[in-house]
Amino acid sequence: MSSGRSITRSFSSLLGSAMFRYIVRRLLYMIPVFLGISIISFFVMYAAGDPLSIIRIGKPDITQETIESLKIYYGLDKPVPIQYLNWLTNLLQGNFGKSLRGGRPVNLLIGSWAWETVKLQLISILLAFAISIPIGINSAKKQYSKQDVAVTSISLFGVSMPTFWLGIILIIIFSYQLGLLPSAGSRGAPYLWWDNPILDQIAHLIMPVAVLVYVMLAQNIRLIRANMLEILRSDYVLAARASGLSERKVIYKYALRNAIGPVITYLGISLGMIIAGAPMTEYVFSWPGLGRRYVTAAMELDFPVVMGITMIITMMTLIANLMIDIAYVYIDPRIRLR
């Protein structure tokens, strides 16, 4: 009884809290952005003209009757704004339409591809952040030391390198020349690597993860280092040092908390892109995920699939942005909830 009352009380205090109003306001802000992207996405289809004419190019002997029935099947016989509204209502109900190739429902296709991408991306993002934070901090602590110069030039190299090319180099060296790792796919197709399903999975993950981590690492380290440098020169760090705190405490308890902001923004962007995957990395390693499927769908102009994947990425990015904004409030109390 008393616990029930405390739950209602805490719930009503949550409703009235500044945090709740803040979240609601941010959610409302997301609506126009979402609609804007959905409108642009939808009208991209019409820049291409009639998707059925593309089918006709592929199958010249198709009859006019078949075309008409296909038109009705895909709902292409209605006026454009009606088509948009139909598409949007379907989308909000989780129905993404049917693929122009084979006519299978897009949400089923996406569901079956998404897991591979999420697996690859989550592992890479976690690794990248775990590695980059200590390296960035150390680099800032000893600015212009040999270690710092090495780290900064390697990370500048990282942002200058085409992602897919790093993948190509790894495949050439480790798969083709040394024969140590599989060059394609997400699991052993002809045989199991290292005679064990789990080890096989790891063998397939090593190179794609290495590529993704390296690219993210480069970005992250540059961000953390630049922020840390600025903060280590600030007055409150000087004050913290003067009051006799250990260097470790100064850095990890006071400075890091302030330096982490832009990193979290970047983390949010990466989380939003989890679903998008890295199309180039997936393409190079023939990873059966969403990114590679997107490239194929764009090549074949399979619009329902392209639009479906785009809208999912958009939603993920918006949600990730919201999560970042909320995280900011907890990390940095100076941010006012407006």
Add this chain to the structure above:
Amino acid sequence: MASNKKGEKIKEKSKRRPASQWAVAWRRFKRNKAGVFGLIIVMAVFFVGIFGSFFAPYPARPNKDAIKPFYKGDVRKPPSWLDPEEPNNFKYLFGTTPIGTDVFSDVIHGTKYTIYVGLLVTAITMALSIVVGAIAGFYGRWVDNLLMRISEVFLVFPALLFILVFVRIFTLTVGDPFLTIPIINIQIPAGLTIVVVILGLFNWASNARMIRGEFLRIRELEFIEAERALGASNTRIIFRHILPNLLSSIIVVSSLTIAYAILLEAAVSFLGFGDVNTITWGQILQENFSEMRIVWWAEIFPGLAILLTVFGFNLLGDGLSDALNPRLRD
């Protein structure tokens, strides 16, 4: 006597024109080894891009399917300096492809396209972002709000994915592989130009937000207030007073945008969405990707060219940033 001497010295100095901010920046830039290294790489890339066709061992080639049999040289030859059967170490510096073209020549002929992509994408991006940033930052209120919402749409956008779809749609419409610009009579590659325009149209958002921020900051400074009190028009304030103050930031951002544009075009071409009639570096990578088990040299060297060029522009950008905005120096 001494004071007199001092006075003369001061007079002598004041006869000389004071060092302009550009001269000061150049002096600061010269001291930055990484920046100078970047500048050297960039100048070398421009040199190869402009004069490359004079010293490339083989002429520029058409697309993969249009190659005539007589054009074909040796097929799948490794770089000559690695090939024990090849007496001439310099015959094929980067090896040859499965269709018998010389990778070294292809890389040299591709350089001009890389420069074309980098400069034109950046020109479009910067023009758009300056216009949007200036309007949003100067006029504020609802205009600002609207433009910033639009830029948010572009930031949230999965840009690469959208670029792929757009490029695919519009390159389908290309007829002639080359367009001739009437008056100056220069040929430009049609498909590549479509790619470039689309890349330019999709990347303005973050630069526009940066320029808007600077506009907001400078708009509130006292000298603008003074100018306004003197009765200057908005146009005069924007073009004569705010934009010149932004020039250094614009130069720095442009250099970094060139680097980014080159990477993006390489990615688009590599994924198979590029213009098959212009052999850019990304295009070489795409053409030989399926046979890279054998012709690994045709993947490694064009990629190295991309890496080096982008690295050069990034170093240059960082160096310029240190030289022009010493306040922002890490």
